[in-house]
């Protein structure tokens with residue numbers, strides 16, 4: 100009897116440990132599975148072409164060289180020009196930063212109006228905007244091209260900014276509206292009695308409250324815009340292509356031997372900004388995503 | 396219903412408020428004088444907040460008029476109505492410090508910094524919130540937030556204060572404390588106030604004038620004493636007072652020389668209460684009698700008092716008083732007797748009925764008859 104009773108809990112403990120161990124093993128396996136491509140990309144980008152040809156895909160580099168990175172940044176050929184990714188990288192920056200800022204600002208204002216100044220038809224307008232989130236990219240390509248032509252900004256970076264702002268407003272409005280709708284309407288009433296107007300209330304009361312949702316929106320928009328390929332390839336010209344299009348051109352236009360190390364380095368460079376944004380602001384992203392919905 | 400005042404600080408005439416086809420307020424007429432403490436009381440959803448928002452100009456009115464300080468307010472925006480409002484949720488600006496919360500209104504209106512600081516210091520002292528000025532609303536307790544919300548209203552120094560259930564988020568003890576404090580504040584400032592609550596005790600203790608509302612219709616306007624002793628209809632009689640007024644169906648009859656009321660009982664012969672006021676009543680009436688007007692027989696004697704034996708159903712001691720329940724006219728009737736009573740359940744006991752204070756209501760219309 101006594102033997103049995105002392106034995107039972109220790110067996111249960113052992114079971115817990117085993118379960119834990121199994122769990123971590125599985126998690127580790129998944130992590131490895133997901134990190135493998137990144138590992139291969141990084142190691143390959145640090146090898147010389149000779150080493151890539153002779154060595155194994157997953158082996159660590161014998162001589163670490165950053166030559167491939169240099170070429171990818173400033174020497175690789177995209178079609179006829181051979182300036183590497185750098186000019187296109189700056190195109191993307193010039194495109195993404197204003198597009199993110201503008202679409203976030205418009206989204207914040209829209210969300211504020213729809214959630215806190217419930218005018219007649221606000222719900223209908225909001226539903227229509229939501230609908231805009233679900234329109235597939237391909238559907239808008241032709242009308243958008245026509246539109247850009249009419250506005251005389253076809254093939255320019257402002258044109259691309261315009262496209263991304265328009266396409267992003269649906270999402271940014273949704274984020275901000277859902278965040279603001281959980282805030283008591285009495286706040287606006289109190290401010291009105293205090294004498295503040297529409298913009299003053301927004302600026303002094305709602306914007307300072309919005310940091311978590313601004314972070315969410317900025318990350319979302321930045322990732323969308325930076326990684327976009329379809330709009331970039333459709334609405335840009337030779338000098339205004341974003342980095343994703345240039346990356347495609349580098350990888351696809353190499354004649355002769357494929358410079359895998361350069362391709363890998365270029366791919367990492369193109370993906371780095373979104374990666375960094377997630378690393379630095381990811382925890383706010385999770386927090387902000389749940390902040391709006393919990394109170395609801 | 397509206398009383399004509401010489402110099403009303405707030406005058407609401409024939410006010411209607413609809414949301415689409417939904418009629419929320421119907422023909423509201425209220426006027427108060429400078430220094431009045433008007434309490435709007437009524438059950439949840441009866442339109443108290445809506446009326447307050449209409450006064451503040453936060454909701455447009457459908458028809459009628461509102462004047463504050465003799466000036467018609469129909470087309471005037473909230474900020475220019477010379478009012479201050481304290482909200483149920485307090486509505487403090489979450490990212491601003493207490494000091495900024497209180498001075499925000501002045502800042503928006505372009506009051507210079509020295510003047511702002513001076514007023515802030517004054518109000519902070521008055522409400523004893525000086526140590527809290529640097530904190531944010533999130534770092535305050537419920538009672539402290541309440542004070543800050545009051546502070547934000549006080550700095551405005553308005554013609555009219557509006558309060559929307561400012562105490563309903565506080566625990567019972569704090570609520571009583573703050574109630575007293577608001578009353579003191581009202582006396583010190585000699586300000587005019589409109590105060591919304593659904594707590595009838597709060598209404599009785601604070602008001603100089605009470606408006607009882609139900610379903611968007613004003614049921615009665617009067618001083619707390621008027622409302623308590625002469626409720627205008629069954630709704631007001633039932634709503635104001637705790638425990639509520641006993642409302643018992645009875646028959647008014649001629650009885651020898653005088654008149655009397657007959658109340659049926661399950662457990663004994665009908666209870667007969669003499670009252671000559673019954674002369675002017677229809678046969679079927681509802682007798683309204685407050686628990687404190689049914690008392691111990693041995694203690695009170697006098698005009699209008701009648702003693703009668705009743706069967707005690709339940710005894711509920713409550714400290715100073717004891718509530719005794721009995722069955723009259725098919726209703727549970729509450730009597731309020733001395734704390735140390737020898738009433739015991741299941742026994743007959745004599746009670747005094749104070750017929751001078753009885754209200755009579757028409758069972759069909761619910762309106763007061765005497």
Ligand SMILES: Nc1ncnc2c1ncn2[C@@H]1O[C@H](COP(=O)(O)OP(=O)(O)OP(=O)(O)O)[C@@H](O)[C@H]1O
Pocket residue numbers: 414417419437438439440441442443444445446593
């Ligand atoms: N924006 C609106 N649209 C439609 N109906 C509304 C609106 N605001 C309030 N109502 C309705 O008006 C009625 C009165 O609401 P109000 O908020 O004035 O009630 P209240 O007396 O303050 O109640 P409580 O004590 O619960 O605060 C309610 O039936 C409510 O549903």
Ligand SMILES: [Mg+2]
Pocket residue numbers: 443444445559
């Ligand atoms: Mg209310």
